[in-house]
Amino acid sequence: MTLDAHIFVERDNFELDVALTAEPGEVVALLGPNGAGKTTALRALAGLVENNGEIWIDGVRVDREPPEKRRIGVVFQDYLLFPHLSALDNVAFGPRCRHVPRRQAREQAKEWLSRVGLSDHVRKKPRQLSGGQAQRVALARALAAEPKLLLLDEPLAALDARTRLDTRAQLRHHLSAFPGATVLVTHDPLDALMLADRLVIVEEGRIVQTGDAATITAQPRTDYVARLVGLNLYRGRAQGGTVFLADGFPLVTAAAQEGEAFAAFPPSAVALYASRPDGSPRNTWPGTVTSVARHGDALRVEIAGAIAVAADVTPAAAVHLGLEVGREVWASVKATEVRSYRA
Amino acid sequence: MPAAAGLAFLVLPLAGLLIRAPWSTLPERLTEPGILAALRLSLVTATIATAVCLVLGVPLAWVLARTDFPGRRLVRALVTVPLVLPPVVGGVALLLVFGRRGLLGGWLDATFGVSLPFTTAGVVLAEAFVAMPFLVISVEGALRGADSRYEEAAATLGASRWTAFRRVTLPLIAPGVLAGGVLCWARALGEFGATITFAGNFPGRTQTMPLAVYLALEQDVDAAIVLSLLLLVVSVGILAALRDKWVTA
Amino acid sequence: MRRVLAGLAAVALLATAGCGDKSDKSDSAGGGGATGGATGAATGGATGGATGGGVAQASGDLTVLAAASLTESFNKISEDFQKANPQVKVTISYGGSSSLAQQITSGAPADVFASASPKNMQTIVDAGDASGTPAVFVKNQLVIAVPKGNPKGITGLSDLTKPGLKVALCAEQVPCGAAAKTALEAAGVKLTPVTLEQDVKAALSKVKLGEVDASLVYRTDARAAASDVDGVEFPESAQAINNYPIAVLKNAPNPTAAAAFVAFVQTEPEIKVLTDAGFQKP
Numbered sequence: 105m106t107l108d109a110h111i112f113v114e115r116d117n118f119e120l121d122v123a124l125t126a127e128p129g130e131v132v133a134l135l136g137p138n139g140a141g142k143t144t145a146l147r148a149l150a151g152l153v154e155n156n157g158e159i160w161i162d163g164v165r166v167d168r169e170p171p172e173k174r175r176i177g178v179v180f181q182d183y184l185l186f187p188h189l190s191a192l193d194n195v196a197f198g199p200r201c202r203h204v205p206r207r208q209a210r211e212q213a214k215e216w217l218s219r220v221g222l223s224d225h226v227r228k229k230p231r232q233l234s235g236g237q238a239q240r241v242a243l244a245r246a247l248a249a250e251p252k253l254l255l256l257d258e259p260l261a262a263l264d265a266r267t268r269l270d271t272r273a274q275l276r277h278h279l280s281a282f283p284g285a286t287v288l289v290t291h292d293p294l295d296a297l298m299l300a301d302r303l304v305i306v307e308e309g310r311i312v313q314t315g316d317a318a319t320i321t322a323q324p325r326t327d328y329v330a331r332l333v334g335l336n337l338y339r340g341r342a343q344g345g346t347v348f349l350a351d352g353f354p355l356v357t358a359a360a361q362e363g364e365a366f367a368a369f370p371p372s373a374v375a376l377y378a379s380r381p382d383g384s385p386r387n388t389w390p391g392t393v394t395s396v397a398r399h400g401d402a403l404r405v406e407i408a409g410a411i412a413v414a415a416d417v418t419p420a421a422a423v424h425l426g427l428e429v430g431r432e433v434w435a436s437v438k439a440t441e442v443r444s445y446r447a
Numbered sequence: 448m449p450a451a452a453g454l455a456f457l458v459l460p461l462a463g464l465l466i467r468a469p470w471s472t473l474p475e476r477l478t479e480p481g482i483l484a485a486l487r488l489s490l491v492t493a494t495i496a497t498a499v500c501l502v503l504g505v506p507l508a509w510v511l512a513r514t515d516f517p518g519r520r521l522v523r524a525l526v527t528v529p530l531v532l533p534p535v536v537g538g539v540a541l542l543l544v545f546g547r548r549g550l551l552g553g554w555l556d557a558t559f560g561v562s563l564p565f566t567t568a569g570v571v572l573a574e575a576f577v578a579m580p581f582l583v584i585s586v587e588g589a590l591r592g593a594d595s596r597y598e599e600a601a602a603t604l605g606a607s608r609w610t611a612f613r614r615v616t617l618p619l620i621a622p623g624v625l626a627g628g629v630l631c632w633a634r635a636l637g638e639f640g641a642t643i644t645f646a647g648n649f650p651g652r653t654q655t656m657p658l659a660v661y662l663a664l665e666q667d668v669d670a671a672i673v674l675s676l677l678l679l680v681v682s683v684g685i686l687a688a689l690r691d692k693w694v695t696a
Numbered sequence: 697m698r699r700v701l702a703g704l705a706a707v708a709l710l711a712t713a714g715c716g717d718k719s720d721k722s723d724s725a726g727g728g729g730a731t732g733g734a735t736g737a738a739t740g741g742a743t744g745g746a747t748g749g750g751v752a753q754a755s756g757d758l759t760v761l762a763a764a765s766l767t768e769s770f771n772k773i774s775e776d777f778q779k780a781n782p783q784v785k786v787t788i789s790y791g792g793s794s795s796l797a798q799q800i801t802s803g804a805p806a807d808v809f810a811s812a813s814p815k816n817m818q819t820i821v822d823a824g825d826a827s828g829t830p831a832v833f834v835k836n837q838l839v840i841a842v843p844k845g846n847p848k849g850i851t852g853l854s855d856l857t858k859p860g861l862k863v864a865l866c867a868e869q870v871p872c873g874a875a876a877k878t879a880l881e882a883a884g885v886k887l888t889p890v891t892l893e894q895d896v897k898a899a900l901s902k903v904k905l906g907e908v909d910a911s912l913v914y915r916t917d918a919r920a921a922a923s924d925v926d927g928v929e930f931p932e933s934a935q936a937i938n939n940y941p942i943a944v945l946k947n948a949p950n951p952t953a954a955a956a957f958v959a960f961v962q963t964e965p966e967i968k969v970l971t972d973a974g975f976q977k978p
Contacts (some may be wrong), residue, residue, distance in 0.1 A: 152599050171602035172611075184600040188618040197614070201605035249604045494867075539905070548906040563889040564907050565862070607701025643898070648867060665794045665869040692828060 538644025589623020
């Protein structure tokens with residue numbers, strides 16, 4: 105149940121060109137901003153949009169097959185549970201299509217529903233189910249068809265924050281039990297990090313970065329990813345322990361590096377001062393506050409200056425410094441907080 | 448106000464029929480021979496015609512609503528032709544195709560010995576021809592209103608197009624199909640022009656109620672009114688009964 | 697269900713538009729009847745004496761309701777009449793005699809009624825809608841209409857019972873059907889037609905279209921369709937002659953012109969027009 109696909113979809117003003125692989129049992133997340141082409145990629149895999157690339161599953165080419173022949177299960181963003189069928193019949197739909205006798209199909213469906221914790225809801229119609237329950241029925245329905253590849257399109261996006269937490273944990277559990285490969289599409293980094301073994305970042309129809317959660321969070325390679333994982337990210341040329349940014353600004357880093365490199369540090373590593381700090385750490389520069397916004401327990405302060413930076417400060421410090429838009433401040437980052445890695 | 452006027456416009460002629468009806472002689476008029484035969488024939492042919500329209504019209508509506516092919520707009524316009532065509536002309540057109548010297552009729556007669564004009568099957572054909580657009584338009588509208596992604600979902604679960612249509616789309620558009628079927632049936636029941644032109648008029652075989660009414664009108668207005676009322680009562684009764692059944696179901 | 701009903705209502709409008717077929721005839725006749733209206737001409741005068749030259753004082757609009765079988769002849773006659781009476785504008789509305797009679801008794805504004813059967817004329821006389829006594833101006837009789845060249849070799853009524861032969865008759869409720877019944881009874885021929893048509897033109901068109909092998913129609917109808925059908929005469933038709941009466945209507949908006957027209961129809965040259973079309977003198 106290995107996926108090896110090259111997805112190539114051309115549409116007016118948009119070109120999606122993505123190579124994707126997934127091993128049995130692996131969960132791959134396609135992560136990217138809205139309009140990046142993630143859902144299109146998923147639909148191309150499922151056979152719902154025309155794909156000019158190739159899709160191989162277990163060494164068999166399937167991209168010329170119609171959707172119903174591909175054995176690719178899909179959990180749609182809004183689930184698309186058949187409104188006229190009960191939860192049970194929705195789940196039994198897949199087995200029935202494979203000519204499993206009605207009673208047996210229903211038995212299987214019952215089992216799947218109990219696996220996702222919905223034994224008490226088999227008779228209910230989709231409109232009688234809560235969002236989280238509908239999501240689980242959709243998952244059970246897709247899995248009951250015994251797909252070789254499972255696709256999930258924004259599986260948690262339709263849920264409220266509270267339900268999302270529970271459902272995410274359950275989904276993780278069910279995905280780990282699924283023997284085939286899974287590809288999930290999301291724009292929520294938390295979903296991706298929690299559910300996926302490997303992340304594929306897609307921007308404007310192209311893959312910009314792949315890797316496991318640890319690599320991606322530690323070493324983002326685009327502004328989008330950096331923002332997702334909450335890091336200040338800069339690109340420049342490294343010479344020993346210093347990365348010189350495009351405008352020549354020297355950022356002293358923790359470790360030595362040579363050539364094109366990224367430098368990254370978290371907002372919490374940035375200290376702010378009302379005036380130039382004494383005994384100054386090496387990375388110190390003046391700037392102007394452009395915005396102040398709540399961020400968890402802290403305040404996130406955006407500062408324009410020699411380099412643009414986001415800093416997290418405590419509310420107390422903000423009051424002490426009199427932080428407001430337009431305020432002149434000094435920013436400083438310890439070299440030990442700045443990671444550098446090859447671009 | 449316009450709504451009231453509209454209702455009055457539709458209902459007043461009916462009131463006219465009720466007021467002018469020869470109530471005192473109604474029982475014996477209704478038991479006249481031939482009337483029941485015409486009524487029975489009307490109900491049977493309209494029902495079969497509706498079945499024919501469902502079998503042929505629903506797939507046609509699906510093609511129109513779900514697929515894209517060159518000339519689809521033209522096909523769509525052609526489907527509505529029986530709506531604008533005077534039914535008598537429709538009957539002539541049917542004769543030109545299925546008549547003894549028609550494009551297909553000659554071949555049907557020579558090959559299978561089947562001749563449609565002047566037969567009950569001819570009545571069904573004429574009624575189906577005139578009534579089918581009502582069904583197709585209705586069902587196509589319902590299909591366009593239905594979310595085609597349900598069909599996609601069904602496909603990912605392994606359903607063939609046909610299975611997806613039968614088990615998912617059809618139940619979703621059932622109200623539209625129902626409405627279309629009812630309209631189709633009602634239109635077939637009232638069909639006159641194409642029927643008399645294509646199938647002729649022979650009691651018990653091709654004389655449906657509207658034909659009987661028309662001929663009664665030649666001689667005796669009261670008889671025509673009685674026949675019309677009977678047709679009206681029966682059809683309204685059937686539609687109401689069906690409706691109740693569906694509502695409670 | 698609410699959506700079902702909304703859909704029903706929407707298409708019901710279409711349905712009523714499509715159901716107009718049954719009233720086609722009366723529509724066209726009624727429309728024609730809406731003209732008319734007395735003009736400045738003398739109205740007190742008795743029936744205008746008329747010889748070919750017409751009546752000097754006749755003027756204005758004249759509305760004539762005439763049986764469909766008179767179509768070709770009356771078009772010619774009205775042309776002649778307007779030539780003789782340039783101030784009169786004639787509008788003729790053709791239709792089945794019975795529906796025309798119904799229109800008259802329902803108050804359609806018309807001046808003259810020419811019926812294909814005494815029975816329908818009697819309807820309006822009984823209703824008090826005729827002025828004076830109707831006059832029979834021509835008569836018509838049945839022939840067997842067969843496709844051009846008479847491929848089945850039909851020579852008389854008894855040939856119509858040959859096996860495999862398809863025959864269309866008019867329904868008994870309409871004059872040509874009643875006449876056909878009389879003729880068949882007179883000949884002692886028992887015949888099962890494939891269809892009983894609603895009027896003589898419909899019966900004839902079934903022959904024209906080749907759907908039936910023969911049909912009993914009026915000689916005038918067969919003659920008007922001479923390019924497609926042949927008319928086979930048969931002796932029993934004498935038993936079922938159809939008289940055509942004509943009358944001025946009591947509520948005629950233009951009684952002067954109406955009387956002039958009725959007289960004009962019965963003049964020699966116009967009778968010739970009618971006999972050329974296949975009618976017989978009364």
